[in-house]
Amino acid sequence: MAQKIFTEQGKRDFEWLVTHAQELVRMYPDQWVAVYRGEVVGVGKSGEDALQQAKDRIEPGDRPVVNFVEGGAYVY
Amino acid sequence: MSTRIPLAFEEFLDPHWAQQGITALITRLVVRVAFVTPDGGSTEERKAVFDTGAPVALLPLGLWQRCAVTIKGESVLRGVIRKRECELPVQIGEVTCHLPAEDGSTVSVPLTAYLAPVEDIALLLGCDRLLGRFQVVIDRPHKAAYLEELSD
Numbered sequence: 001m002a003q004k005i006f007t008e009q010g011k012r013d014f015e016w017l018v019t020h021a022q023e024l025v026r027m028y029p030d031q032w033v034a035v036y037r038g039e040v041v042g043v044g045k046s047g048e049d050a051l052q053q054a055k056d057r058i059e060p061g062d063r064p065v066v067n068f069v070e071g072g073a074y075v076y
Numbered sequence: 077m078s079t080r081i082p083l084a085f086e087e088f089l090d091p092h093w094a095q096q097g098i099t100a101l102i103t104r105l106v107v108r109v110a111f112v113t114p115d116g117g118s119t120e121e122r123k124a125v126f127d128t129g130a131p132v133a134l135l136p137l138g139l140w141q142r143c144a145v146t147i148k149g150e151s152v153l154r155g156v157i158r159k160r161e162c163e164l165p166v167q168i169g170e171v172t173c174h175l176p177a178e179d180g181s182t183v184s185v186p187l188t189a190y191l192a193p194v195e196d197i198a199l200l201l202g203c204d205r206l207l208g209r210f211q212v213v214i215d216r217p218h219k220a221a222y223l224e225e226l227s228d
Contacts (some may be wrong), residue, residue, distance in 0.1 A: 046195035
């Protein structure tokens with residue numbers, strides 16, 4: 001069976017990322033994080049590094065939500 | 077009938093500003109997104125910044141290398157600082173993103189994207205295709221924001 005793209009868990013983890021932005025900016029500026037079940041389970045210089053770190057900390061078949069943590073007030 | 081894709085307001089203080097007593101909030105409009113991979117599957121979900129100041133999407137190296145991508149050409153990414161040393165050479169390509177709609181369905185949108193040669197950049201979704209297809213509603217006082225596709 002094809003893996004579901006967006007899950008309820010993913011929605012909760014996305015919301016966790018949004019509500020914990022301040023804490024993440026302080027702890028992981030300019031780094032990639034992987035979040036699963038309301039917890040940072042991977043940190044790295046790339047999203048793929050963060051995913052790799054997260055591998056052993058998530059249920060088989062599940063996937064974390066990955067995000068780049070901005071270090072401050074960047075203008076793009 | 078319409079399809080709505082929720083956006084969220086992410087807000088934080090710049091730590092360096094805060095040390096100086098500057099309390100202006102950094103506000104980003106963010107969205108859940110995944111991308112189509114070469115085998116027809118999708119990447120993991122990511123949080124992207126919806127940036128109406130960006131003409132096209134911007135994908136970091138590790139991500140776009142795992143996507144189904146058609147390279148169209150190359151360019152230079154320029155920002156607010158016009159110095160040559162602040163330019164970033166990029167490729168331009170076509171990718172397809174998935175966005176989750178409010179009703180539980182998934183909307184697929186082909187996007188033109190800057191394909192960056194570096195990792196330490198935010199994932200951005202720019203205007204291309206999105207503004208042409210969706211109305212953008214941003215109502216910060218009521219904490220409501222979404223992209224809305226109206227069907228005939």
